Amino acid sequence: MTWWSEPATTLDRSAERAAAEHQSGLTKPPGSLGRLEEIAIKLAGMSGEIRPSVDPVRILVFAGDHGVAAAGVSAYPQSVTAQMVVNMARGGAAISVLAEALDASLELVVLGTVGEIAFEQLPAMVRLVGVGPSTRDFSQEPAMSSAELDACLTAGRAAVERARTEDGCRLVIGGEMGIGNSSAAAALACALLDHPAVALAGPGTGLDADGVTRKAAVIEQALQLHRPAISGPIEALRRLGGYEIAALTGAYLRAAQLGIPVLIDGFIATSAAFAATRILPGARDWMLFGHRSREPGHAVLLKALDAEPLLDLGLRLGEGSGAAAALPLLRLACTLHRKMASFTEAGVDDALC
Amino acid sequence: MTWWSEPATTLDRSAERAAAEHQSGLTKPPGSLGRLEEIAIKLAGMSGEIRPSVDPVRILVFAGDHGVAAAGVSAYPQSVTAQMVVNMARGGAAISVLAEALDASLELVVLGTVGEIAFEQLPAMVRLVGVGPSTRDFSQEPAMSSAELDACLTAGRAAVERARTEDGCRLVIGGEMGIGNSSAAAALACALLDHPAVALAGPGTGLDADGVTRKAAVIEQALQLHRPAISGPIEALRRLGGYEIAALTGAYLRAAQLGIPVLIDGFIATSAAFAATRILPGARDWMLFGHRSREPGHAVLLKALDAEPLLDLGLRLGEGSGAAAALPLLRLACTLHRKMASFTEAGVDDALC
Numbered sequence: 001m002t003w004w005s006e007p008a009t010t011l012d013r014s015a016e017r018a019a020a021e022h023q024s025g026l027t028k029p030p031g032s033l034g035r036l037e038e039i040a041i042k043l044a045g046m047s048g049e050i051r052p053s054v055d056p057v058r059i060l061v062f063a064g065d066h067g068v069a070a071a072g073v074s075a076y077p078q079s080v081t082a083q084m085v086v087n088m089a090r091g092g093a094a095i096s097v098l099a100e101a102l103d104a105s106l107e108l109v110v111l112g113t114v115g116e117i118a119f120e121q122l123p124a125m126v127r128l129v130g131v132g133p134s135t136r137d138f139s140q141e142p143a144m145s146s147a148e149l150d151a152c153l154t155a156g157r158a159a160v161e162r163a164r165t166e167d168g169c170r171l172v173i174g175g176e177m178g179i180g181n182s183s184a185a186a187a188l189a190c191a192l193l194d195h196p197a198v199a200l201a202g203p204g205t206g207l208d209a210d211g212v213t214r215k216a217a218v219i220e221q222a223l224q225l226h227r228p229a230i231s232g233p234i235e236a237l238r239r240l241g242g243y244e245i246a247a248l249t250g251a252y253l254r255a256a257q258l259g260i261p262v263l264i265d266g267f268i269a270t271s272a273a274f275a276a277t278r279i280l281p282g283a284r285d286w287m288l289f290g291h292r293s294r295e296p297g298h299a300v301l302l303k304a305l306d307a308e309p310l311l312d313l314g315l316r317l318g319e320g321s322g323a324a325a326a327l328p329l330l331r332l333a334c335t336l337h338r339k340m341a342s343f344t345e346a347g348v349d350d351a352l353c
Numbered sequence: 354m355t356w357w358s359e360p361a362t363t364l365d366r367s368a369e370r371a372a373a374e375h376q377s378g379l380t381k382p383p384g385s386l387g388r389l390e391e392i393a394i395k396l397a398g399m400s401g402e403i404r405p406s407v408d409p410v411r412i413l414v415f416a417g418d419h420g421v422a423a424a425g426v427s428a429y430p431q432s433v434t435a436q437m438v439v440n441m442a443r444g445g446a447a448i449s450v451l452a453e454a455l456d457a458s459l460e461l462v463v464l465g466t467v468g469e470i471a472f473e474q475l476p477a478m479v480r481l482v483g484v485g486p487s488t489r490d491f492s493q494e495p496a497m498s499s500a501e502l503d504a505c506l507t508a509g510r511a512a513v514e515r516a517r518t519e520d521g522c523r524l525v526i527g528g529e530m531g532i533g534n535s536s537a538a539a540a541l542a543c544a545l546l547d548h549p550a551v552a553l554a555g556p557g558t559g560l561d562a563d564g565v566t567r568k569a570a571v572i573e574q575a576l577q578l579h580r581p582a583i584s585g586p587i588e589a590l591r592r593l594g595g596y597e598i599a600a601l602t603g604a605y606l607r608a609a610q611l612g613i614p615v616l617i618d619g620f621i622a623t624s625a626a627f628a629a630t631r632i633l634p635g636a637r638d639w640m641l642f643g644h645r646s647r648e649p650g651h652a653v654l655l656k657a658l659d660a661e662p663l664l665d666l667g668l669r670l671g672e673g674s675g676a677a678a679a680l681p682l683l684r685l686a687c688t689l690h691r692k693m694a695s696f697t698e699a700g701v702d703d704a705l706c
Contacts, residue, residue, distance in 0.1 A: 031559075033447065034647065034668040035666040036668065075382065076702070076704055084701060086700075093381075094689055097689050098685065098688075101692075205704070206704060311664070313387045315385065317382065325389070328682075329678065346445045348436040348440055352429060352430055
């Protein structure tokens with residue numbers, strides 16, 4: 001038995017009920033804080049605390065290159081993956097700015113990039129795992145060997161374990177960086193959902209309509225090649241996924257096993273989350289969804305997961321940025337739940353009917 | 354000429370263009386931060402600063418009672434208006450918790466309540482203006498005299514002026530408390546839009562379907578009574594509005610004149626904002642919209658204002674809570690815009706096409 005088959009933690013329904021009762025006595029019309037009420041109650045069930053908190057928060061960004069980039073599926077050159085890791089470490093990327101502004105710790109886990117990643121001194125927040133320079137081109141052959149896939153899943157697992165042991169994190173946000181990874185995410189999702197490539201291929205970082213058509217053709221070719229051999233989600237992940245996607249899947253699986261809520265980002269992260277639920281259905285209980293990406297495939301995955309993200313602001317950047325943008329809502333939900341007065345405490349008259 | 358006819362400040366289009374150019378050079382695919390990019394650019398045009406900020410922020414909550422409450426249009430007794438003002442001042446209401454969590458100053462301006470508001474010592478954040486105990490029942494007669502309306506508009510104006518002079522505020526959030534005020538907001542909006550009452554009357558704090566039907570009938574009767582005499586938005590506000598709604602209108606008008614962005618809350622606040630744009634069309638330029646209320650009339654007003662709020666979380670509480678919940682997004686938009694590295698600075702390769 002592999003580690004990812006171990007069961008997910010079960011939710012604490014009694015804490016959830018007690019939190020719902022507490023909410024109903026606060027000085028506002030019942031239900032008038034909408035999803036902010038739901039979040040607080042859900043987090044109570046996850047944490048076992050009637051008045052939950054999500055802090056400390058850690059953001060884990062996994063990076064890896066994709067062999068399929070050679071097929072011309074991205075608007076950006078492959079060199080950008082390594083360059084953006086350096087930019088993230090130096091504080092210049094969107095997710096670095098968000099992590100600092102949100103007082104969340106940020107860890108970058110580099111599974112492997114084609115471009116060189118050179119630091120004079122390796123920052124503590126960067127971990128180089130070194131699975132390989134890149135996955136193989138999945139339109140021609142499986143993206144990873146079993147050993148490579150295992151290394152990626154385990155890297156995600158280890159990152160979540162560090163988040164718990166180093167910081168005592170109560171919430172993890174997963175992000176990714178990898179030129180070509182919207183193709184891998186679409187291919188993986190198509191295999192898991194048995195959908196054609198055109199249903200999930202999108203512009204990614206900015207392909208035009210012709211580019212999307214070419215990308216869909218590359219993915220469809222890969223699906224034809226691999227489908228007969230795909231027996232389940234682990235094999236789909238090995239053949240069509242990416243280093244960083246597999247690491248995210250490993251992270252989501254371990255978070256569910258340890259009972260740590262995860263706030264899911266956009267299309268790429270959701271493809272990894274979907275794979276995690278196919279490997280371990282109980283993982284779904286630990287997932288909150290931050291932002292509805294403009295990438296069209298995201299809607300398909302969200303529907304399959306029965307998920308409604310908190311935000312819909314037209315983001316399509318990845319890195320964990322959409323989830324990070326939603327973090328203040330989780331914090332406000334917890335603070336309102338914890339600090340508002342009850343009708344009794346405040347001496348406010350209740351409803352007439 | 355009245356003070357509210359003075360022109361609104363014009364936006365700084367040159368700062369807006371420079372901000373858009375700055376955004377396009379940051380290390381992300383163009384447009385991939387969606388509305389977070391738009392917000393930063395819009396705030397640049399408002400502030401005249403290429404890298405804008407919204408801090409310090411002040412939240413102004415206006416409170417007043419409504420004569421129409423006697424017609425049975427609310428799920429809560431009128432006593433709650435005064436009780437909630439006290440709860441807000443003591444930190445137990447949603448908006449108090451939000452203001453503290455968001456590090457925004459909070460001022461409560463009480464125009465007049467039927468219930469007594471007694472503090473051992475009046476907190477500095479509470480101002481008692483004392484227009485009267487309540488508006489008159491607008492289903493029978495005009496809600497306010499001209500002098501009362503003027504006092505309310507001026508109270509809103511003065512609150513915004515204090516926000517600027519005391520704190521140098523760069524953003525104002527307006528909120529309200531007043532049992533019965535969703536009826537006044539609906540009546541006002543119907544008069545301004547020439548819509549029947551059924552198009553805008555909703556459950557408010559929690560009426561059932563029968564209650565909504567009765568409420569719509571009360572509003573429709575009022576519209577029949579007042580329509581022939583309503584010559585413009587000021588007269589609509591006087592006959593159908595409320596103390597706190599008129600104060601909000603005054604606040605939005607003055608903010609536009611002083612060039613201070615306002616983040617608009619839900620249905621009640623938006624009815625006041627809509628009246629402000631009818632009085633002074635340039636006021637629209639200074640409005641950002643925080644949250645789409647579950648109150649059905651809000652959608653009608655948002656459409657008329659061509660506004661798309663940032664959040665849609667099912668809130669229907671008022672107090673300024675929906676706008677406050679959106680404040681972190683404005684801050685993150687500004688921080689990303691200010692702190693992200695450019696492609697040149699970071700040495701990241703740009704798009705292939």
